[in-house]
Amino acid sequence: MEKYEIRLSGSGGQGVILASIILADAAIEQGLNAIQTQSYGPEARGGSSKAELIISREEISYPKLRKANILLSLTQNAYDKYIASLDKDGILIVDEDIKLSGNYPVKTYRLPILKNAVEKFETAMVANIISVGAIYELIGEDVIDKEIMIRSISERVPPPTIQKNLEAFEEGINLIRGYYE
Amino acid sequence: MNDKGYKLVQGNEACVEGALAAGMRFFAGYPITPSTEIAELSSQRLPKLGGKFIQMEDELASMAAIIGASLAGMKSMTATSGPGFSLMQENIGYAAIAEIPCVIVNVQRGGPSTGQPTSPAQGDVMQARWGTHGDHPAIALTPNSVQETFEYTVKAFNLAEKYRTPVILLMDEIVGHMREKMTYKNISDLEVINRKKPSCKPEEYVAYRPDEDMIPPMASFGEGYRYHVTGLTHDETGFPTNSNEISERLIKRIVDKVEKNIDDFSYFEEYKMEDAEMAIIAYGGVSRSAKSAVDQLRKQNIKAGMFRPITIWPFLEKQVHKVSFQVKEIYVAEMNLGQYSLEVERAACKNCKVSKINKVNGELITPEEIIEALGGRYEL
Numbered sequence: 001m002e003k004y005e006i007r008l009s010g011s012g013g014q015g016v017i018l019a020s021i022i023l024a025d026a027a028i029e030q031g032l033n034a035i036q037t038q039s040y041g042p043e044a045r046g047g048s049s050k051a052e053l054i055i056s057r058e059e060i061s062y063p064k065l066r067k068a069n070i071l072l073s074l075t076q077n078a079y080d081k082y083i084a085s086l087d088k089d090g091i092l093i094v095d096e097d098i099k100l101s102g103n104y105p106v107k108t109y110r111l112p113i114l115k116n117a118v119e120k121f122e123t124a125m126v127a128n129i130i131s132v133g134a135i136y137e138l139i140g141e142d143v144i145d146k147e148i149m150i151r152s153i154s155e156r157v158p159p160p161t162i163q164k165n166l167e168a169f170e171e172g173i174n175l176i177r178g179y180y181e
Numbered sequence: 182m183n184d185k186g187y188k189l190v191q192g193n194e195a196c197v198e199g200a201l202a203a204g205m206r207f208f209a210g211y212p213i214t215p216s217t218e219i220a221e222l223s224s225q226r227l228p229k230l231g232g233k234f235i236q237m238e239d240e241l242a243s244m245a246a247i248i249g250a251s252l253a254g255m256k257s258m259t260a261t262s263g264p265g266f267s268l269m270q271e272n273i274g275y276a277a278i279a280e281i282p283c284v285i286v287n288v289q290r291g292g293p294s295t296g297q298p299t300s301p302a303q304g305d306v307m308q309a310r311w312g313t314h315g316d317h318p319a320i321a322l323t324p325n326s327v328q329e330t331f332e333y334t335v336k337a338f339n340l341a342e343k344y345r346t347p348v349i350l351l352m353d354e355i356v357g358h359m360r361e362k363m364t365y366k367n368i369s370d371l372e373v374i375n376r377k378k379p380s381c382k383p384e385e386y387v388a389y390r391p392d393e394d395m396i397p398p399m400a401s402f403g404e405g406y407r408y409h410v411t412g413l414t415h416d417e418t419g420f421p422t423n424s425n426e427i428s429e430r431l432i433k434r435i436v437d438k439v440e441k442n443i444d445d446f447s448y449f450e451e452y453k454m455e456d457a458e459m460a461i462i463a464y465g466g467v468s469r470s471a472k473s474a475v476d477q478l479r480k481q482n483i484k485a486g487m488f489r490p491i492t493i494w495p496f497l498e499k500q501v502h503k504v505s506f507q508v509k510e511i512y513v514a515e516m517n518l519g520q521y522s523l524e525v526e527r528a529a530c531k532n533c534k535v536s537k538i539n540k541v542n543g544e545l546i547t548p549e550e551i552i553e554a555l556g557g558r559y560e561l
Contacts, residue, residue, distance in 0.1 A: 021189070021360065024189050024360055025189040028183060028187055028188065028189045028361075028362045029182075029183045030183070031183055031184070031185065031187075033361075033362065034189070034361065034362070035359060035360065035361045036189070036359070036360040036361070037355075037358060037359050037360070038358060039299060039300075060361070061469045061470070061472040061473040061476070061548075062469055062470050062472075062473040062547070062548050063355060063359050063361075063466070063469055063545075064545055064547070
């Protein structure tokens, strides 16, 4: 397993911080090392929000990302701000509404994350867990057991929404699996 | 929790867990980024343990409240960041002269004033030493990981109780907001120290008469021991005095009881220092960049090492002096314009060159910046 340096970005309230915590939690449960950090605008809602996650078998000293190898952006602002920080061999996951600049020829998944959250699950609140599914599919079951992921999600989302969130997680996995350019 | 006992925990959460493990049963504070999670989690945990949480009107009152609670026998803590830390200074001095154990957590953010609320900084290092007026003792500890935050919060309480003095846990936003693995495995092995109580009858109690260790036994209010507490210079009964002799004896004693016992709590880490020719001195979040830099520099055959003070006050005079004999150059990396480096320069006594690596833009100093300062190449 290589070292994963993952940046999740969106607007405040979209839950990208929770998404990063769920992934970090699962990595630790798996016995790997993980560090999660976050920064956010002064506004609790609507400001820009960014979370970072490093997963590695080795001990992690420097807690920040050097170059992301996976970047998730749920808003145009977040994409514009962070695309330059993605490694040239990295992978980009963006919401399909985002206009790509064309200057960064990286492996890209444009997924209907926000649209499917609302249309299939009747709430934009699960967009972060759809994103978790998509990122997890890229990391792979050989790195983190799916059972551990399911437990991590179940423990971190509000209990009445567990079922819906687990379905959202599957949705994210399937969006990557069924993706064609 | 995984099978090795590790769990994902945030630095601020670890601080609360450490405080509870040390016996904290009272928290008063005014939430402020990036320390808010400490107040938040304390408010959830304390009532379930029979403790008290109070959100006060401001930080002056928060500090006053924990002093009062401690006098009543509770292990007490508050948590804040720069602007709140400034407001607490007056009562930190009160706790120092009245010898009231308490723990003040400062999760540092960019200053001065309201500065950069969500960004890390280490600009309060000198304030942690000299923020309150007058000569006074200062103990400040600086963890650099989630695990250490847990362990050194326990130690902060122990030192406060043992030496009857306010202790500052000087964190930074990096360590406070970071989540990483932590284990509670050895929690039952943790040493927990409680304040020394009087063994005499209440009518024989002289509140500020020190034992041979310079520390007076402390009775809790409500236990029948009556005494007077004041911020004025006082005699052994606790009542104010104008005596020059008694005043001098008091101030020297409250400073000496800490500084003469520095060997009891000189916490530090040395990383690859055995054959080092250059030493990076860094603490808190920055030390994680320094460690990463040392590893990369070693791969390029540059003999770098790191000295990391965890006890940041009192200054680790002896240890830094020793480093100055060992290496050709010391680089002090800190997220301020050079505060700890002044002390390092003083202790190095020109035995070696002392250089500074500083940053105040709200970002953590990177390994790259440290590597380049030491003449290495940065490789991804």
